[in-house]
Amino acid sequence: MLERTPQQFRELKEITIKSDTRDILSHATRQAESFEDYFLVDIDAHVTETQFWNEILACIDNEVIRAMGMGQQLRPGQGSTALLNTVTGMSYQHVYGRIPHQAALDEPVEDTGVHHFTTLARRAMDALGLDYQIVFPTPMLTLGMHPQEDIEAALAGGYNRWLTERILPEDDRLKGLVYLPFNTPEACVELVEKYAGDRNVIGFTVTSTRNKPVHHNAYMRLYSMIEETGKPFAFHSGFHWGDPSFLQLNRFISMHSIAFVHWSLIHMTNWIINGLPERFPKLKLIWVESGLAWIPFLMQRLDHEYQMRTCEAPQLKRLPSEYMRDMFYTSQPLEKTNLKLLQSTMEAFNAQTQLLFASDWPHWDFDTPASVTSLPFLDAAAKRNILGLNAARLFNLEVKRRRPRAKDVLASRPGIS
Amino acid sequence: MQELNIGPAADFTDPGRRIVECDGIEVGVFKLDGAFYAYGNICPHMGGPACQGRIIAKVDEDIAPDRTSRGFVFSKTQLNVICPWHGYEFDIRTGRHSGNSKMRLLPVRVRVSEQGDVIVALPPEIRRGIADAGMGVPPRPSPPAA
Ligand code: FES
Numbered sequence: 001m002l003e004r005t006p007q008q009f010r011e012l013k014e015i016t017i018k019s020d021t022r023d024i025l026s027h028a029t030r031q032a033e034s035f036e037d038y039f040l041v042d043i044d045a046h047v048t049e050t051q052f053w054n055e056i057l058a059c060i061d062n063e064v065i066r067a068m069g070m071g072q073q074l075r076p077g078q079g080s081t082a083l084l085n086t087v088t089g090m091s092y093q094h095v096y097g098r099i100p101h102q103a104a105l106d107e108p109v110e111d112t113g114v115h116h117f118t119t120l121a122r123r124a125m126d127a128l129g130l131d132y133q134i135v136f137p138t139p140m141l142t143l144g145m146h147p148q149e150d151i152e153a154a155l156a157g158g159y160n161r162w163l164t165e166r167i168l169p170e171d172d173r174l175k176g177l178v179y180l181p182f183n184t185p186e187a188c189v190e191l192v193e194k195y196a197g198d199r200n201v202i203g204f205t206v207t208s209t210r211n212k213p214v215h216h217n218a219y220m221r222l223y224s225m226i227e228e229t230g231k232p233f234a235f236h237s238g239f240h241w242g243d244p245s246f247l248q249l250n251r252f253i254s255m256h257s258i259a260f261v262h263w264s265l266i267h268m269t270n271w272i273i274n275g276l277p278e279r280f281p282k283l284k285l286i287w288v289e290s291g292l293a294w295i296p297f298l299m300q301r302l303d304h305e306y307q308m309r310t311c312e313a314p315q316l317k318r319l320p321s322e323y324m325r326d327m328f329y330t331s332q333p334l335e336k337t338n339l340k341l342l343q344s345t346m347e348a349f350n351a352q353t354q355l356l357f358a359s360d361w362p363h364w365d366f367d368t369p370a371s372v373t374s375l376p377f378l379d380a381a382a383k384r385n386i387l388g389l390n391a392a393r394l395f396n397l398e399v400k401r402r403r404p405r406a407k408d409v410l411a412s413r414p415g416i417s
Numbered sequence: 418m419q420e421l422n423i424g425p426a427a428d429f430t431d432p433g434r435r436i437v438e439c440d441g442i443e444v445g446v447f448k449l450d451g452a453f454y455a456y457g458n459i460c461p462h463m464g465g466p467a468c469q470g471r472i473i474a475k476v477d478e479d480i481a482p483d484r485t486s487r488g489f490v491f492s493k494t495q496l497n498v499i500c501p502w503h504g505y506e507f508d509i510r511t512g513r514h515s516g517n518s519k520m521r522l523l524p525v526r527v528r529v530s531e532q533g534d535v536i537v538a539l540p541p542e543i544r545r546g547i548a549d550a551g552m553g554v555p556p557r558p559s560p561p562a563a
Contacts, residue, residue, distance in 0.1 A: 002420055002421075002422040002530065002534070002536050008421060008439055009423065009437045009439040010437070010438050011435060011436065011437055011438075012436040012437070012438055012443060012458070012469055013436070013469070014436075014469055014470070014471070015466065015469045015470060015501035024466075024501065024502075026466070027459070027464045027465060027466055027547050027550060028464075028550075030441075030547045030548050030550075031547075031548055031549075031550045033548060034548060095504045097471065098470070098473065098499045098506075099501060099502070099503065099504050100501055101501070364503060364504065365503060366502075366503075368463055368464075368550070370463065370464065374549070374550070
């Protein structure tokens, strides 16, 4: 007979919005023990900026818009969305409560003298085994569809100030890309001038969810300036249920599966067909958060049509796919249901040198570094490149271990959530 | 294989669940309609703590005889445990993914002793499975009922 010996085991609790990040991700930490000697950079993690929205509103330069935001916050329930164009579906991401960390990270945070967000980011970096993490906004990803350009520009300014003055100086492992309010090219130019020399700003980003053609002449000065900084330029994709063709889609899964790729397809096509790679040959371009499967599709499709309609893309000196092969892509959400297809996809754009690991934490479809280390067809050199060395080269990051050992993270986590 | 006494069966609610960890081996034990089921706390997707997620009935769609949809309904017969990492849903009775029966949680032997205690096995492959996440734990036949 087996006696009761309760001290032999410990009880694990249900994961809820109150669970500690290190407990939610403890299995990822155990996975990280197997790649302790890798240098790891996460290109795309997220701040849920609406959690600290009043701080961002307070950073808006324009006094009237700042007051508009503060005033709007007075209305119950609008504290975290003032001035934003929140869209249907943003709150469906947690699958109606099934994925608690997407609903909220409402865990206890002791006062350690740093911002609440910094503490959460450190916990995630340690638990996932990351040396660096690059943070992007979340609800602001749809700001490109805001009907008021001046509000987009004001919120962009507030967010960038909050990020660069309040958050990034607190931890050298956190880096940021400045949000460019692309609907107002002149405001983007000002922001590039302002932040080009900030060492914690390692690039510039445009959120792709918008209907502005990237080849418009109004943007040429902006691209020249970014090219001159030597810092990469990222298109971060997203979703928006308000686009007319998406109104036919009746489920979040349908809209979300297509939307990210949709905007990447449009912006990439305009970028290539209008010859921007020839006009800005030194501009380093990154395509963030559309997975990988769209890349070989577009390569084949554009090559096929380009050879019949070369007269419509006279600036090109090479096939569209060759330009695409010079660009960089982030890994998440890594489509892994057919490993043969994934292998061909990775070969199509030279993933070994062009792919950058991204977790997308704390979003509902996040990937852990094991999504790459577990791929059977990649050799160790390719895995090391994708997980950190490609990013180090692109962003000029010092290749130096900056994270605690996984064993120590596991030992120090609260343990029982 | 090592076994663990996790206490009186009577302490379980129905439906109910406890998740235990012993020497790096994590097992979820479920009670449903009087029967016990146990699985390794590793999701075959990316190794998340599948047994620590919410428990919600499977969602079905009510299709009328004329094939029109009458909308969503909760299943009266299938209760799922949902991996908190990305939402994979597993039938508590079979451990199989709700939409892909080839994917399943690792079944673990569980029984109620003569003294009325719940005794659960501790397969060592669960420890390795957590560290190998993403590769999935190979499915194997369900253990005989207790
Ligand atoms: S690890 Fe369980 S759903 Fe992804």
